[in-house]
Amino acid sequence: MTITITAFERSPDGGKGLARDMRVRWALEEVGQPYDVRLLSFKAMKEPAHLALHPFGQIPTYEEGDLALFESGAIVLHIAERHAGLLPDDTNARARAINWIFAALSTMEPPIVDREIARFLEGDKSWYEERLSMVLGRIRKRLSDLSARLGDANWLDGEFSAGDLQMVSVLLRLKGSGMLDEYPNLSAYVARGEARPAYKRAFDAQLAVLTAASTG
Template sequence: MTATITAFERSPDGGKGLARDTRVRWALEEVGQPYEVRLVSFSAMKEPAHLALHPFGQIPTYEEGDLGLFETGAIVFHIAERHAGLLPDDANARARAITWMFAALSTMEPPILEFGTAWLFESDKSWSAQRMPLVQDRVRNRLGQFSRRLGDDDWLDGAFSAGDLMMVSVLLRLKASGMLDDYPNLSAYVARGEARPAYKRAFDAQLAVNTAASTADTGRSGSKDGHRRMSVLDP
């Protein structure tokens, strides 16, 4: 049965691959599963039909038969458990890969999102100059810890896994800021993720949606839903 996921009708990042549906697309591409995409506008995300799938009015969601899921980590975990290619067969290696999925979302991503908020939405505040170094230090602390753990390895635990998929997706949020430049092994790690054919297909699919939306908007005064600013942030 073909799964259906939801994605932004017009992604706030303009198709840079930062919207969380890219992570789900990537997972599905890695395991070779076909999927359909239902595009939703910002207003539709707050309507009862979408809220029945995602009670917080965000994307992505995942539907397969009578199963409906939300939260990117849960969706990718479900895909990885259901199909071969993202979790090792060995029980201990499988548990470690799942641990890295949680680490990406629970340990690495929160300070990165905090930095994104400070950078994008608080830079004009009178206290921004005092707060920003503290926020950056929290990100650098996590990057340093992860850099030491990864070392010269290509992937976290042997072969590429769902843990790497989630970790690369999180680190991609820092690419535009230049903060990864101080950690060459992390920059190379992210580049390896971006070079995977499955990631390229997922990225191109999201980019195509946003290119089509931009073309459709040509000559208009603007989308009725408007656009939110996003670089390292998304819902």
Template sequence: MKPVITAYDWVPDFAKGQVRDLRVRWALEEVGQPYDVRYLSQGAQKRPEHRTLQPYGQVPTYEGDGTALFESGAIVLHIAETRAGLLPADPAGRAKALEWSFAAINSVEPFIMDHAMCTAFEADKPWSAPRLPGVEKRIADRFARTADRLGDRQWYDGAFSAGDLLMIAVLRIMDGDPLLKAQPMLEAYVARGTERPAFQRALAAQMAGFTGQPPAGWREPPRQEAGA
């Protein structure tokens, strides 16, 4: 039986191509695992039946292999653990891939999400503009450290792995932003990852699923230019 993931049938335009089910789709495409999608309209993710799978009322979730999971990182690592192609066979290489998986989610993504809060989701709040310069400074430092460790390598540790998948998924949230452009090696790294056929299939599938309608009364949140 094919695994089933959940995804939204509608998100604002700025979020398309960024919802975290994309990471799971990408992992499944990399390992050649077909899957089904259960689409949720906006609001359905907060209902009790979905919260039994995802207690925080978000996507994605994963049902398959005799288990049910939430959190995109956990799902990607489960896929990598149970199918060949995203983790090295040797214990040391495997540990390195896991290391970069956690680095992406724990050491890089939180700073990027702070940026999104300041520039999009809470851009109209009085605290967002004063916080933004500090947020940008912290991102610049994290990007510099991340680029230094990558160096001139194609991937972080040998072959493309779950660690690269998650790091690229995180970094591309800032695609086109001056903070990422300031690190050409990281820009090239993201480009290599997103040029992979598996990523392109995953992105096309996610975009094709956005066929729903916005909830009644929805208004696009105000946006604030970074550095403003």
């Protein structure tokens, strides 16, 4: 059965690989599974056909046979559980890898996304500077904790896993902010993720969509 995922027809990230379909693409590339992509306009994302797949009208979605999923975290976990390569065989190590998936999405990502919301939607508010300072403080606390846990290891718990895939994807949202530079081991960690052949294939595939849209 062919796997089909959905992605932005014109991604608002400008080709930086930050749209959440990138995480699903990366996971599929890591486990060697071919997939098709259905591109959606912002209008189509709010129409009944897509809302039947994703009740909140977002991307990505995942379809395989009679299975339809939404939410990138759930999709990546499903891929990791169904195909070898993203979760360890050892039961305890497997549980820890899944633990890091949730940590990336529930603990690390919210304040990082809050920074983006503050910068792009709240810059004209009288309380903007105070709020941004608080958000940056929360991010730095999370980064400091993560940096201490990672130490000089290559990955979060032994070999590369879906937990690292999600964590690197989340940390990439800080690329260009200068914040990762404050934690050299995290900068190196993200660079190792970007250097993986599967990541490069996924990035190139997502970038090709933007390039086609801009020249079409």
